[in-house]
Amino acid sequence: MTPDDDISDPDVERATDGGVSAGAVDERPSSETEFVDVFEEGDLDLRAGADNCYKCTTCDMSCPVAEVDEEFPGPKFQGPEQWRLKRKEDEDIDDSIMSCSNCMRCDSACPSGVPLSQMHNEARGEYVDEQMSTLSTEYWRNRILSNYRTSAAIASKVPRLANWAMNFGPARWLMERTLGVTKEREFPDFATETFREWWTERGGAAVENPDKRVAYFHGCYSNYNTPEVAKSMVRVFEQFGYEVMVPPQGCSGTPMFANGMLDDARRHAETNVAELAAAIDDGADIVASCTSCSLSLRQEYPELFDIDRIEDVAENTFEAMEYLRIYEDIEGELADAELGGEAFAYHGPCHARNQGLHRQAVELFDDVDGVLVEDVGDSCSGISGTYGWKEEKYEKSMTIGEEMFEHMDHAEGDVGMTECPTCAMQMEHGTGYEIRHPLELLDDALVR
Structure with missing residues (x-):
């Protein structure tokens, strides 16, 4: 060692088992080192979620679309893998993202909490905004189906005419040829009196109770097509002493x-958040009778939008039966109820599964005299909202639903039950069964 060798110099390292030669400079990053951001972020902070994926393919195994469509690459590609790909310059979103049905079963299946559906939603939105032609038939078909509330509001002004026209054979054929809306499905009837019309005619809430208030998010379908579900929800909650509020709301x-119509969704979300937050300030919790609506308010809103009070709305939203099971002795009330020997084939919607609610109807009615509610399995119904209404996806939706149809055919009852309106369409379409909502059964048991 020479006098110039200073073993106390922190920048000098001696030979190690790792092969670093004597005198090598320590290149470990200092506190002032600037790291390179390999994947630039978009509007949503998804880096951490993408890094959680360890490619186990559990999500792919749970995907009902991947099971029947060999060309669909599955949730793992559509989520973390495509997220990384689209961080690169000039890298387009793969058009297969439009084949994702948004059933969100991949979220439930993932063992490491990757926000798969959030990634899919962002990718779909980017694909529609930047790659889909606004002059294409697919774009306008999807936009019309997405904005069902707009067409339903128009049709409900002349419901009898709309019901005839929408199911007139040549009209359905024409819609398939021009827009790609399958002619195989019958359009649901529009009610001659919407729920909100009934609510106004009734004079609003029949119970005033500032200590027990709920704001009802009824959604589009219960307002325009199945107001009996919404009426049952109101009657059941009033039976338990709740003051029901029905604030203005969008889809x-x-x-x-x-x-992928995220701009449209945001406009509705801004209205909904503002109105529902005001109801929270008035002492109300938010309840929904559709499990897709409750999931949207609870999960998708805070994942996708930065709107004032959006977290308040998400944290105070419940599915209707879930809320009663938490805050009321509904099982005790049902213990004394008697119904006339009814048997139901129950399907738990995918969006109920994401909230841990896909067994609640079976559990709730298990001990009620005269009622049998039989779970017909954990398969997807296949319709997934607008997915099964598209001509090119109709056969796939029916193939996905085959397991549910078969289980329903072998169930003891010949009446179906579910909380999701589009699952109800698929159940009726595939079996011919009448379909009821659990709230209607609660109404029969506790109120009428």
Whole structure:
């Protein structure tokens, strides 16, 4: 060692088992080192979620679309892999993203918490905004299906004429040829009196109770097509002493998320958040009778939008039966109820599964005399909102639903039950069964 060798110099290292030669400079990063951001972020902070994926393919195994469509690459590619690809310059979103049905079963399946559906929603939105031609038939078909609330509001002004026209054979054929909306499905009837019309005619809430208030998010379908579900919800909650509020509201955005129409969804979300936050300030919790609506408010809104009070709305939203099971002794009330020997084939919607609610109807009615609610399995119904209404996806939706149809055929009852309106369409379409909502059964048992 020479006098110039200073073993105390922190920048000098001696030979190690790792092969660093004596005198090598330590290149470990200092506190002032600037790291390179390999994947630039978009509007959504998804880097951490993408890094959580360890490619186990559990999500792919749970995907009902991947099971029937050999060309669909599956949730793992559509989520973390495509997220990384689209961080690179000039890298387009793969058009297969439009084949994702947004059932969100991949979220439930993932063992490491990767926000798969959030990634899919962002990718769909980017694909529609930047790659899909606004002059294409697909774009306008998807936009019409996504904005069902707009067409339903128009049709409900002349419901009898609309019901005839929408199911007139040549009209359905024409819609398939021009827009790509399958002619194989019958359009649901529009009610002659919407729920909100009934609510106004009734004079609003029949119970005033500032200590027990709920704001009802009824959604589009219960307002325009199945107001009996919404009426049952009101009667059941009033039976438990709740003051029901029905604030102004838009669409939950669920069909818009599935079709990449995020700008449309945001406009509705801004209205919904403002109105529902005001109801929270008045002492109300938010309840929804559709599990897709409750999931949208609870999960997709805060994942996709930065709107004032959006977290308040998400944290105070419940599915209707879930809320009663938490805050009321509904099982005790049902213990004394008797119904007339009814048997139901129950399907738990995918969007109920994401909230841990896909067994609640079976559990709730298990001990009620005269009622049998039989779970028909955990398969997807296949319709996934607007997915099964598209001509090119109709056969796939029916193939996905085959397991559910078969289980329903072997169930003891010949009446179906579900909380999701589009699952109800698929169940009726595939089996011919009448379909009821669990809230209607609660209404029969506790109120009427």
